[in-house]
Amino acid sequence: MTTNSPDSLSPNSNDLTKQELQPVRSSSASLQQLDTLNKKTAIKIKEIKSRGSIPGSITYQHEDLTIRVNEVLQFDENADKIHNYALIQHALTHKDKITITLAEYMQLTGIKDRKTAREKLANAIHHVVGITISRNNLDKLSKQQKKYEPFTHDTVIYIDGSYSYGKGWLEFNPNLTKIMDKTTRPMIYPKKLFQLKGTAYYVLNALFYNKQVNYHNSLARQNRMKLGSILEKCPNLPTWDKVKNGNRNFGSRIIKPLKKAIEEDLTDEIECCFLDQDGKTQLHIDNLPLDNFLQCFLVVTKWKDLNTDQLDRLKKSRK
Structure with missing residues (x-):
């Protein structure tokens, strides 16, 4: 099974059940909260202006998460879909670098217009690279809850990524994927979600x-x-x-x-x-x-x- 076709979203299984297998992603309470992150509702709590070669940053609050970005936060459901696609592909391949072609993205999301799809894919990749996440209420979590928490300190999710000539890619922070592989739970993320709005x-x-x-x-x-x-x-x-x-x-x-x-x-x-x-x-x-x-x-x-x-x-x- 190829890792970058829409069919590869389903895990391998030799004894298939009556219903189609659904994509599986790593999940936790904080990753679920990230699913509802939105530029319209995140609360801006701090801004540091750039000084010379030192870049600035903007920090936001969203539920129990603190999010830091180098530009104004542009996270929305489209960015979340690409983030979840990357989580699914990592769970499937255990690779930190995830690729997706424009054709695959269009089939996955059901977007028919090539220009619209290209803009959405390129923007989503751009908006998730460099985002830093931390859990701001660790002191309130139980020992059991902390076992499933990947964001125990400021953590960049994607260290790099880009889109060009019909192909996009994202690279996970390898320190994060090591933690996710040990602490997060596998959960179903239905294919239909990629097409809903x-x-x-x-x-x-x-x-x-x-x-x-x-x-x-x-x-x-x-x-x-x-x-x-x-x-x-x-x-x-x-x-x-x-x-x-x-x-x-x-x-x-x-x-x-x-x-x-x-x-x-x-x-x-x-x-x-x-x-x-x-x-x-x-x-x-x-x-x-x-x-x-x-x-x-x-x-x-x-x-x-x-x-x-x-x-x-x-x-x-x-x-």
Whole structure:
């Protein structure tokens, strides 16, 4: 199997299951938080101006992460997809240098226009190179949590990368990959995520992560998430408090795009219902009360593209 074709996103297996195998990436709590990093919501906390040959830097806060970049932060879902593609390829090949052609990128993302795809791929690579990440609450983590933490100090993720003549590449910091190989957990990253946009991208990513970190707990815990927790993973949407303190138009600014993601964009991935604050099942998100909306649950009643055999194997192999 070649390492740089879209088909290579699935791990090797001699006894294939009925469902197609999905890509596998290294994952941890901090890597999952990196998935929701967005230039619109990251909080700028420090800026150092360049002096002579000494470059400047800008430092941001995002959830439990501190992010430092040499330029203004440009991380978004497109950059996150390339980052996750690199994680998948490293998990598959154990190589620090990852390559992807423009043709592969177009097939992976479903982008038809060559110029648009070229710009997105080149920009994504440029925006992830040199980013430094650290976990800013290490003192609050348990010993068990620290076992799975790759960012115990300021760590550059990609030391180099570029795009030219239809081919892009990224090179991981080898010190980071050594740590990731020992500490992070393998998790499924469904191929569909590469083609989703906006709210649908963030919602499905959050649901898959919740399913996998709770896989040894009850089905109820695996398959349900509070809407407040889901919205925290959607940096493209305004926060509930921001809308509350503004025009209070929760319907058009939050609920409508969330509804579209669930009822239109993710219909090939999940079937779901909702639980209101009284624990009663509601079939439609519009039936949930605004005053308790964040405490209501989305419940996945059917995963349409989740290979549970593959998930079982991943959990057993990690043990």
